[in-house]
Amino acid sequence: MKKRIIVLFLLFSSIGFSQTKGMFSYDPLVNLENFDKSKVYWGYFLGFNSYGFKIDYKSLQYEDVKVENTTGFNVGLVGDLRLHEYINLRFEPGLYYTQRNLRFPNLIREIDAYREVKSTYIHFPLLLKFSALRTGNVRPYLTAGVSRTLNLGSNSNSTDDNFQQRFRVKSWTSNYELGFGVDLYFEYFKFSPSIRGVFGLEDELIRDNDPLSPWTTNIESMKTRAILINFTFH
Numbered sequence: 001m002k003k004r005i006i007v008l009f010l011l012f013s014s015i016g017f018s019q020t021k022g023m024f025s026y027d028p029l030v031n032l033e034n035f036d037k038s039k040v041y042w043g044y045f046l047g048f049n050s051y052g053f054k055i056d057y058k059s060l061q062y063e064d065v066k067v068e069n070t071t072g073f074n075v076g077l078v079g080d081l082r083l084h085e086y087i088n089l090r091f092e093p094g095l096y097y098t099q100r101n102l103r104f105p106n107l108i109r110e111i112d113a114y115r116e117v118k119s120t121y122i123h124f125p126l127l128l129k130f131s132a133l134r135t136g137n138v139r140p141y142l143t144a145g146v147s148r149t150l151n152l153g154s155n156s157n158s159t160d161d162n163f164q165q166r167f168r169v170k171s172w173t174s175n176y177e178l179g180f181g182v183d184l185y186f187e188y189f190k191f192s193p194s195i196r197g198v199f200g201l202e203d204e205l206i207r208d209n210d211p212l213s214p215w216t217t218n219i220e221s222m223k224t225r226a227i228l229i230n231f232t233f234h
Contacts, residue, residue: 031137031185035234039082043190047074047230051098054200056220064218065102073099076123078232088129090143096121096228102167107214115167115215120152125177137185143196149176149224158193161208162215170205173224176201181232192232200224
């Protein structure tokens with residue numbers, strides 16, 4: 001699934017590059033020459049995601065959970081504050097739809113061995129963008145920062161648990177994020193494909209009420225891992 005996400009990123013990026021005739025020529029026509037001199041500018045993004053879990057176990061004798069990722073969808077806004085010629089502060093609140101399928105190979109019945117974890121995230125990342133020198137109409141960059149995420153599908157308030165086929169995680173989580181992208185300057189707008197990794201900092205799992213639960217007893221921690229691909233328009 002992660003390979004599929006990366007292929008989608010390369011495909012959409014190549015489409016963007018194919019529309020930028022003359023960008024890499026010896027003397028390209030420079031578009032939006034003063035765009036990056038603005039103190040503040042706004043935009044929006046659409047994209048894809050692949051969410052998973054990094055699971056640590058109390059006992060390493062066997063693997064209790066297998067995580068299957070699926071491809072989700074992102075949409076959101078971008079606010080950009082220019083701090084320096086090469087450094088910007090970005091706030092990118094967005095809505096992220098995703099699903100993870102969990103399989104418990106040690107359980108025999110299918111109703112016990114399979115859980116769909118559907119999530120609707122409201123994601124609040126605060127990022128520093130480190131841009132390289134602009135060359136013609138192309139400017140690569142790196143991003144790094146932190147984020148808070150609200151999971152609207154967490155089931156955290158439910159008293160039911162896996163014994164009633166309900167998998168529960170915490171509503172709020174914290175993460176750090178690292179990524180890279182490229183700004184492509186067109187005649188009337190700037191297009192920025194980017195790819196970013198999200199690394200959860202906190203254990204998100206809510207244990208079952210029974211301390212001997214076969215679903216959660218052996219799990220030391222369960223943290224988000226995700227790949228985000230966004231196509232931003234300014």
